[in-house]
Amino acid sequence: MAAKTMSIDTLVVGAGQAGIAMSEHLGKIGVPHVVLERARIAERWRTGRWDSLVANGPAWHDRFPNMEFADVDPDGFASKDQVADYFVAYAQKVDAPIRTGVEVKKVVRNAGRQGFTVETSDGTYEANRVVVATGPFQRPLIPAVAPTSEHLTQIHSADYRNPQQLPEGGVLVVGAGSSGVQIADELQRAGRQVYLSVGPHDRPPRGYRGRDFCWWLGVLGEWDAEVMRPGKEHVTIAVSGARGGHTVDFRRLAHQGVTLVGLTKSFDGNVVTFDSDLANNIARGDENYLSLLDAADAYAARNGLDLPDEPQARVIPADPECVTNPVRSLDLVDAGVTSIIWATGYAVDFGWLQVDAFDEKGKPKHQRGVSKEPGVYFLGLPWLSRRGSAFIWGVWHDAKHIADHIATQRNYLAYYDAPYPHAEAPHGESAIDASKLSELNLS
Numbered sequence: 001m002a003a004k005t006m007s008i009d010t011l012v013v014g015a016g017q018a019g020i021a022m023s024e025h026l027g028k029i030g031v032p033h034v035v036l037e038r039a040r041i042a043e044r045w046r047t048g049r050w051d052s053l054v055a056n057g058p059a060w061h062d063r064f065p066n067m068e069f070a071d072v073d074p075d076g077f078a079s080k081d082q083v084a085d086y087f088v089a090y091a092q093k094v095d096a097p098i099r100t101g102v103e104v105k106k107v108v109r110n111a112g113r114q115g116f117t118v119e120t121s122d123g124t125y126e127a128n129r130v131v132v133a134t135g136p137f138q139r140p141l142i143p144a145v146a147p148t149s150e151h152l153t154q155i156h157s158a159d160y161r162n163p164q165q166l167p168e169g170g171v172l173v174v175g176a177g178s179s180g181v182q183i184a185d186e187l188q189r190a191g192r193q194v195y196l197s198v199g200p201h202d203r204p205p206r207g208y209r210g211r212d213f214c215w216w217l218g219v220l221g222e223w224d225a226e227v228m229r230p231g232k233e234h235v236t237i238a239v240s241g242a243r244g245g246h247t248v249d250f251r252r253l254a255h256q257g258v259t260l261v262g263l264t265k266s267f268d269g270n271v272v273t274f275d276s277d278l279a280n281n282i283a284r285g286d287e288n289y290l291s292l293l294d295a296a297d298a299y300a301a302r303n304g305l306d307l308p309d310e311p312q313a314r315v316i317p318a319d320p321e322c323v324t325n326p327v328r329s330l331d332l333v334d335a336g337v338t339s340i341i342w343a344t345g346y347a348v349d350f351g352w353l354q355v356d357a358f359d360e361k362g363k364p365k366h367q368r369g370v371s372k373e374p375g376v377y378f379l380g381l382p383w384l385s386r387r388g389s390a391f392i393w394g395v396w397h398d399a400k401h402i403a404d405h406i407a408t409q410r411n412y413l414a415y416y417d418a419p420y421p422h423a424e425a426p427h428g429e430s431a432i433d434a435s436k437l438s439e440l441n442l443s
Helices: 017-028 043-047 080-093 178-189 213-219 250-256 278-303 392-417 434-440
Strands: 005-013 033-037 098-100 104-109 116-120 123-132 153-156 170-174 194-197 259-261 264-268 271-274 329-331 337-342 376-378
Touching (some): 017 392, 043 080, 178 194, 213 278
Parallel strands (some): 005 123, 153 337
Antiparallel strands (some): 271 329
16 A cells, blocks of 8 residues: 655644744644644653643743633743643644644655655655754753763653652752752752752842843843853753742752752762862852842833832852862762762754754754755744744744745745746736736735
8 A cells, every 4th residue: 555645835843832833823824734743732841841840931921922821820830731731722722733643754855846755654745844843852961971880870851750750869960950950959858868060050030129030031132132142052041930939049959958069070980070160150150140130120220110129139148068168079879879860951853854954063054943955944942033932932933933934935936836927928918917916925
C-alpha cells in the first residue's frame, strides 16, 4: 500500500505556545496550515517539568493577549498543569488544526520546484513553508565534567519531579538559574542537605514598590531590548513564582541551610572541585538586583508615579560562612551526597531540518524568525526579535510578524500565478484589470 502524501501551504512543527500562537495568526489571515505535534499539546509543560513548578511570571503577564487564565488570580502564578490546560483551551478557542502523535522526521527542500518535502511518522507532506516552533528546550545538556560514578544518581532538571524521587542522602544541584534555585530550595525544605553550585546570574526582584518585576521590565523597555548586552551570553536569570512568588536571594538560601559553592569545575573520583568565583558571582547578582531598583526609582520619579517606597528592599543580608569561607572541593561520599541534579540548560536539536538555515556552529540564521532559507521560519527561540521572545506573550507577537511575512509572500506568488497584466488577451483586453491588482495587496 503506497504511503500517503498530503499537501499544505504552511506546516508548523510543534504544538506548544509557539505553534499555537502561529496557528492563531495564520488562521486569522486565511493561510491553510497544519500543526504537527509528536506528543500532546503543551507536552513539555506536563511532563518536562517538576511537580511543584509554577510559572515564573504572574498570570496577568504570562499569557496570550486574547485570553486570561480562567482559574488563576491575575497576580498569582499558574501551576504547570494550569499552563498546559490554558494552551489546550486556547487551541480550541482559535480552532487550531493540530494533529497530535505525529513526529516530524525530516524536512528537505524540493529540487526545481517550490517548497519542502516533510517526512513524518504518519506519511509525507508537501509544504510551501515550514515554521519551526519546537522552542529552546529540546535536548537537556549535562556538561562533559559529569562523573561516571555508579554510586551517584545523576539526572537533568528536566527529569526531576520531587524529593521522593531521589535516594536518601544529600544532593548537589549544579546551576543557579530559576530551575536550580527552586529545586535546591524545595529539596532543602524537604530535609535534604543541599549544595548549590552558583555561576554568573542576574536576580531581579520579584516585586518592588507594589509592582511585579515583569511590569517594571515592561515600562522600562527591557522586554523590547533587541540585542543582548555584551558579556551576558552565559548569564542565567534567577527568579521564582514558588510559594506565591519571592525574590531569589542566595544569602537567605544559605542562612536557610543550603550550602553555596562556586561554579562546578571538575571531578576526580568522588571529589568535586569548585571555582573560586562564588563571592564574585553573588556580588554581580547584587549589582543587577540593585540596578533594577535604581532604574525603577528613577522611572517613578520621572513620571510622578505614586508608588509606596520600599527601603527594606535594599537591605542585603550578611554574607554566610559558605561565602566568606567557600568550599573549594568536596568529597561527595564523605559529605553524604548521593545525587546530582544538573540544572544546566538545554540545546536545540535541528538534525531533522536538513535545509540551509544554519551558521557554521549549527545555530539558526534568521532575521526576526525569517530564516536565511526562504520558506523556513523559526519561532519561540530566546532573543528571536527581543528579550521577551521566549516568553508566552513574546512568542505571540513574534508569530504575528512571521504570519505577516508569510501573507506577503503568498500575495507575490498569487501575482505570479495570475496572467501578466500587460499580456494581450484574446480580444485585445488587459489580462488583469486594476481592481484585480489591488486585491493582491502587496504592501
